[in-house]
Amino acid sequence: MESRETILSELKATTTILDKGIGLPYFVPDNYFDNLALNLQSVINNTDIIEEKVLTIPDFAIPDGYFNNLSNTILASIDRNEVNEELSLIAPTLITISSSVPYQVSDNYFDNFSLINNQSTNNSTKAKVVSIYKKKWFQIAAAASVAGLIAVSGYFIADKTIGVNNTYASYKSVDVQGSVKKVSDDDLEKYLNSADYLTSNTDVIIGDENEDLNPKQEIKSVSDNELRQYLKEAGDSKKTVKKGI
Amino acid sequence: MHLDDKELLDLFRDSSTKESAFEAIIKKFQERLYWHIRKMVINHDDTNDMLQNVFIKVWRGLENFREDSQLYTWLYRIATNECLTFLEQRKKKATFSLEDDDNGLSNTIKADQNFDGNKLEWKLQLAIQTLPERQRLVFNLRYYDAMPYEKMSKILETSEGALKASYHHAAKKIEQYILNS
Numbered sequence: 354m355e356s357r358e359t360i361l362s363e364l365k366a367t368t369t370i371l372d373k374g375i376g377l378p379y380f381v382p383d384n385y386f387d388n389l390a391l392n393l394q395s396v397i398n399n400t401d402i403i404e405e406k407v408l409t410i411p412d413f414a415i416p417d418g419y420f421n422n423l424s425n426t427i428l429a430s431i432d433r434n435e436v437n438e439e440l441s442l443i444a445p446t447l448i449t450i451s452s453s454v455p456y457q458v459s460d461n462y463f464d465n466f467s468l469i470n471n472q473s474t475n476n477s478t479k480a481k482v483v484s485i486y487k488k489k490w491f492q493i494a495a496a497a498s499v500a501g502l503i504a505v506s507g508y509f510i511a512d513k514t515i516g517v518n519n520t521y522a523s524y525k526s527v528d529v530q531g532s533v534k535k536v537s538d539d540d541l542e543k544y545l546n547s548a549d550y551l552t553s554n555t556d557v558i559i560g561d562e563n564e565d566l567n568p569k570q571e572i573k574s575v576s577d578n579e580l581r582q583y584l585k586e587a588g589d590s591k592k593t594v595k596k597g598i
Numbered sequence: 599m600h601l602d603d604k605e606l607l608d609l610f611r612d613s614s615t616k617e618s619a620f621e622a623i624i625k626k627f628q629e630r631l632y633w634h635i636r637k638m639v640i641n642h643d644d645t646n647d648m649l650q651n652v653f654i655k656v657w658r659g660l661e662n663f664r665e666d667s668q669l670y671t672w673l674y675r676i677a678t679n680e681c682l683t684f685l686e687q688r689k690k691k692a693t694f695s696l697e698d699d700d701n702g703l704s705n706t707i708k709a710d711q712n713f714d715g716n717k718l719e720w721k722l723q724l725a726i727q728t729l730p731e732r733q734r735l736v737f738n739l740r741y742y743d744a745m746p747y748e749k750m751s752k753i754l755e756t757s758e759g760a761l762k763a764s765y766h767h768a769a770k771k772i773e774q775y776i777l778n779s
Contacts, residue, residue: 421600432744440741443766444773447722452742455719456636457712466628466649 603669610660620660624653627670630743631677637738638681638731640706640723648684652677667752674753678735685731703727718776725775729768736761737768 433452440448575583601609601622609619631652636645655676663672692702704727707713707720714720726734735754739745740761747758754761 418600429744432746435746436740436744439765440769444769446773446776447741447769450718450722450776452744453719454633454637454742455712455717455723456640456642456710458632458636458642463628463632466624 607660607663607665607669620657623656623660623669627673628653631673634674634677634738634743635681637726637742638734639684640703640710644684648677648680652680655680671749671752675755678753681735682731721776721779722772725772725779728775729771733764733768736764737772740765741769 437448606619606623606626609615610623612619628649632645632649635648635652636642639645639648652673656673659676663669667675688702704724707723707727708715726737729737732754736750739750739753740747747761750756750761751758756764
């Protein structure tokens with residue numbers, strides 16, 4: 354490119370009109386170049402939006418996420434066909450029944466589920482600690498109650514047994530003859546007098562009819578047959594009692 | 599935003615995105631797991647409790663999930679175990695109270711507010727309750743979820759052949775029940 358001075362000197366040599374360097378008659382709006390970059394950017398953005406609109410607004414609407422799930426939908430229908438073909442061979446009646454489950458679930462259940470679940474995971478971590486203590490507390494309380502119950506009832510039962518056993522053992526170990534020997538005759542007499550009521554009521558046991566009973570005479574008056582009969586009966590009754598025991 | 603399982607697991611392992619990743623996992627699988635459980639235990643409240651238990655177990659175990667299997671398979675396995683444990687406990691309780699547990703589930707179906715004994719869908723549900731638990735699981739996964747035997751085999755840890763045989767027996771039994779009812 355040649356310099357401006359060269360061009361002007363060339364023009365002076367060829368023409369007298371153009372040698373003064375006449376400027377351009379066009380004007381540019383004020384701040385045109387200052388705003389040019391911004392204006393261009395907005396034009397470019399608008400063009401993008403228009404192009405995008407042209408691309409995203411088709412003649413036929415497509416459900417949201419259609420293309421995301423397309424492969425899954427195709428695979429599912431292939432699997433379903435396979436199941437139906439199989440059923441047509443083994444249980445054709447089942448193909449006529451809808452393969453949708455007749456149960457229902459409340460509206461928004463799945464929308465709210467994750468919130469419930471997050472609470473559960475958080476709570477479960479905390480609750481786990483609490484529940485362990487609770488469990489221990491209950492276990493200890495239950496164990497203490499049972500132990501207490503056993504101890505109290507055991508005391509009563511064992512106490513009676515021990516009492517009976519002790520009494521029996523103590524009677525067994527008493528040296529009656531030795532003890533009687535130690536007691537003086539006066540003491541014995543006093544005891545018999547004080548316990549007179551025991552001996553005075555022998556009639557209850559023996560009966561009035563036997564007060565003047567003389568065994569020797571009575572036996573003489575009994576015949577041998579009667580005696581044999583008595584002994585036989587007495588012997589049988591002993592056997593019977595033994596058998597009964 | 600549609601994230602695949604690998605991305606979700608990576609986000610879960612990052613403590614700053616752990617909770618949001620977990621929420622995304624719940625959103626992604628909750629419906630499938632819900633219906634998987636519901637078809638086995640019938641009652642919504644029981645299903646809700648179990649679904650929560652499943653996700654609590656997921657929350658605790660996901661960090662150690664080794665990715666030997668797919669996340670989907672792992673979740674289904676947890677839910678299936680949860681179902682079987684629940685039904686086992688229910689059966690024990692029924693034995694204790696001298697009740698027939700299968701009748702219990704049938705009664706739960708009949709107690710549903712939308713139950714209509716004349717509709718085939720409901721008859722099918724009653725027929726399914728006559729199956730043993732594992733056969734019921736296989737039938738549900740195949741018939742309702744159209745799950746391939748290969749996937750089912752990974753979830754139930756049973757051979758494909760055994761699952762196929764089980765499904766065929768189940769389908770025939772159910773057909774007989776419906777034809778005779």
